[in-house]
Amino acid sequence: MTYDYIIVGAGSAGCILASRLSENGKHTVLVVEAGGNDNSFWFKIPVGYARSYYNPRVNWMYNSEPEAELKGRNIYVPRGKVQGGSGSINAMIFVRGAREDFDDWARAGNPGWTYEEVLPYFRKLETHANGASSWHGGDGPIHITPMRGMTHRITDAFLESCRTLGLPMNADFNGADIEGAGVYDVNTNRGQRSHSSAEYLRPALGRANLTIERNTQVERLTFAVDGRITGIEVRQDGQKRTFIARREVILAAGAVGSPQIMQLSGLGDGDMLKSVGLDVRRHLPAVGRNMQDHLCASYYYRATIPTLNDEFGSLFGQAKLGLQYLLTGKGPFAMSVNQAGGFFRGAEDEAQPNIQLYFNPLSYRIPKDPKAGLKPEPYPGYLICFNSCRPASRGNITITSADPLAAPAIHPNYLSANKDVEEVVQGSRLVRKIAAAAALFSVTAEEVSPGPDLNSDEALIDYFRENSGSIYHLCGTCAMGPDHETSVVDARLKVHGVEGLRIVDASIFPNITAGNINAPTMMVAEKGADLILEDAA
Structure with a gap:
C-alpha cells in the first residue's frame, strides 16, 4: 500500500x-x-507505570552491555513497546530543560533551534493548569498539572531544608529559569496520564x-x-x-x-x-x-514520621489510596512518586546548574528479579536521587547481526568522562547537606544507605558505581x-x-x-x- x-x-x-x-x-x-x-x-492511571516496568508485552526491556566503570554491571534499559511508546510507561515528570541546552543545539550548527525559537513549540503542545502566559500554553493537547499543594508532608521538609541552606527556590522549572528547589509538574489531566x-x-x-x-x-x-x-x-x-x-x-x-x-x-x-x-x-x-543518558543513584533514609511506604506497603493502604483515586481522581495514585527536587550547582564555580535531584516520599529498590515487582522498603522512608544534568560521557548503539529481531548492543560508557565522576561527588555531598539541614533532619531516623560510615570521596564514588542506574533518558x-x-x-x-x-x-x-x-x-x-x-x- x-x-x-x-x-x-x-x-x-x-x-x-x-x-x-x-x-x-x-x-x-x-x-x-x-x-x-x-x-x-493501567496506562491511564499515573501510578500504573509500576506495572509496565518489567512487562515484556509493553516494554522492550533492553539491557546494556557490561559497563566497565560500573563494576561490569549490565544496566537495565526499559523502552516502551506499545502505542504511546515510553510516554505510556514513564513517570510523567514534565521538564523542558534549561535555556542553555537549546542554545547549545543552535551553536552546534543547527539554525532554528535556540531556546527562543523552540519555546513557541513548548507552548503549543501544552495546556497548563494555571493558564496561558509568556512561558506556558493554554490550549495545547498535553495537560500539565503542578503537584504543588498535593505533595506528601515530608516533601515540605525537603523544601524547607533547601530554603534554610540558602539554595534558590523555584516555583516553575518550566518558567524563566530552571535553577532551584521546587515541586515538579506532571503531564496529567484530571488524574489521568496526558500523553501524546x-x-x-x-x-x-x-x-x-x-x-x-x-x-x-x-x-x-x-x-x-x-x-x-x-x-x-x-x-x-x-x-x-x-x-x-x-x-x-x-x-x-x-x-x-x-x-x-x-x-x-x-x-x-x-x-x-x-x-x-x-x-x-x-x-x-x-x-x-x-x-547520552542521565545516570542516577539514590540515597535511602528511614523517617520518624509516616511516608508513602506505610500506605503503599499494605493491601489496606493501597485499597484506601485506590478508593480515594476512584472517587476524586486525586491522591498519590494520580501523581508521580517523584514529587520534588530541583536543579543545583554542585560547586560554586559551576557556570549553570549541573546536578538534578528528585525527592521521593516513597523509598523502594529496583528488584533484580523482574517477577518481584516494585515494593516499598519495610519502614517509613524516603529517598533522594541525583544525576548529572549534562553528562560528558558518550556511548553508542550498534546492531549485532542482520537479524531485525536481535536486540542491539547498547554501550552507554557511563562515567567514562572525568567530569561525570567529579559530579558524582558533588551530587553525593549535596544530598547529604540537604538531609542534614534542620527541617529534614528532624524527621529522619538514619541514613540507611550508603550509610554514614561511607564518607570519603572514594567511598561515595564506589557506592555510585555499584548502585547507579539509568534514569531512562537515552x-x-x-x-x-x-x-x-x-x-x-x-x-x-x-x-x-x-x-x-x-x-x-x-x-x-x-x-x-x-x-x-x-x-x-x-x-x-x-x-x-x-x-x-x-x-x-
Whole structure:
C-alpha cells in the first residue's frame, strides 16, 4: 500500500507527527508501531507505570552491555513497546530543560533551534493548569498539572531544608529559569496520564487519511535505484509486508530503534555494517554514536514520621489510596512518586546548574528479579536521587547481526568522562547537606544507605558505581548537526545524503537536556511536523 508519509513508531514523537501531518486532510499518513494498543486502564492511571516496568508485552526491556566503570554491571534499559511508546510507561515528570541546552543545539550548527525559537513549540503542545502566559500554553493537547499543594508532608521538609541552606527556590522549572528547589509538574489531566497517544493520536485516528498498523515490526527501509528511500519492509503476524511512501519515511522509533533501523538498512558506519554481513548503502559513521543518558543513584533514609511506604506497603493502604483515586481522581495514585527536587550547582564555580535531584516520599529498590515487582522498603522512608544534568560521557548503539529481531548492543560508557565522576561527588555531598539541614533532619531516623560510615570521596564514588542506574533518558544517537561525519540529520531533520528520510525523536538531540526528556522530545515532534509541512508546501 502507498501513503504520502510513513511514520515508524507511535511513541511520544510519532503520535504528534501522525496528528499534525494528517490534520489538514491533504496527506495520507501511515503509522507503524511494533507494540499493541495502550487502551488498558493501567496506562491511564499515573501510578500504573509500576506495572509496565518489567512487562515484556509493553516494554522492550533492553539491557546494556557490561559497563566497565560500573563494576561490569549490565544496566537495565526499559523502552516502551506499545502505542504511546515510553510516554505510556514513564513517570510523567514534565521538564523542558534549561535555556542553555537549546542554545547549545543552535551553536552546534543547527539554525532554528535556540531556546527562543523552540519555546513557541513548548507552548503549543501544552495546556497548563494555571493558564496561558509568556512561558506556558493554554490550549495545547498535553495537560500539565503542578503537584504543588498535593505533595506528601515530608516533601515540605525537603523544601524547607533547601530554603534554610540558602539554595534558590523555584516555583516553575518550566518558567524563566530552571535553577532551584521546587515541586515538579506532571503531564496529567484530571488524574489521568496526558500523553501524546491519548491527546494527539487517539483523536486523530478517526480521520480517513490516517492509518495505524500495530504489532508490526519494521525490518528495514526500502530504496530506489538512485538511493532515495521509498518505504519500509515489515513483519506483521508472521507475514512480510511492504509499504510505500510517496513523500517521506520518518523514523520516530527512539534513541534505540531509529539507529537500529538505519543500520539494518545499510545506513551507518561502513566497517560495522560489513562486520555483520550487510551492504553499505551510505557510510554515515555517526549513526548510533553520541548516545547520552542521565545516570542516577539514590540515597535511602528511614523517617520518624509516616511516608508513602506505610500506605503503599499494605493491601489496606493501597485499597484506601485506590478508593480515594476512584472517587476524586486525586491522591498519590494520580501523581508521580517523584514529587520534588530541583536543579543545583554542585560547586560554586559551576557556570549553570549541573546536578538534578528528585525527592521521593516513597523509598523502594529496583528488584533484580523482574517477577518481584516494585515494593516499598519495610519502614517509613524516603529517598533522594541525583544525576548529572549534562553528562560528558558518550556511548553508542550498534546492531549485532542482520537479524531485525536481535536486540542491539547498547554501550552507554557511563562515567567514562572525568567530569561525570567529579559530579558524582558533588551530587553525593549535596544530598547529604540537604538531609542534614534542620527541617529534614528532624524527621529522619538514619541514613540507611550508603550509610554514614561511607564518607570519603572514594567511598561515595564506589557506592555510585555499584548502585547507579539509568534514569531512562537515552538520546543523541542520530544527532542533529551540519557535518555528516559527526551527525546524522541536518537542522531540518533530514538524513544527510539520503533523500526521502527524516528522523524526528530524541535520537536527534545534539546534547542531552537538563531534566527529563519527554517534554523536549514532544517539542521536537511539534517543530519537526512544521518543517515537514513547510517542505511539502
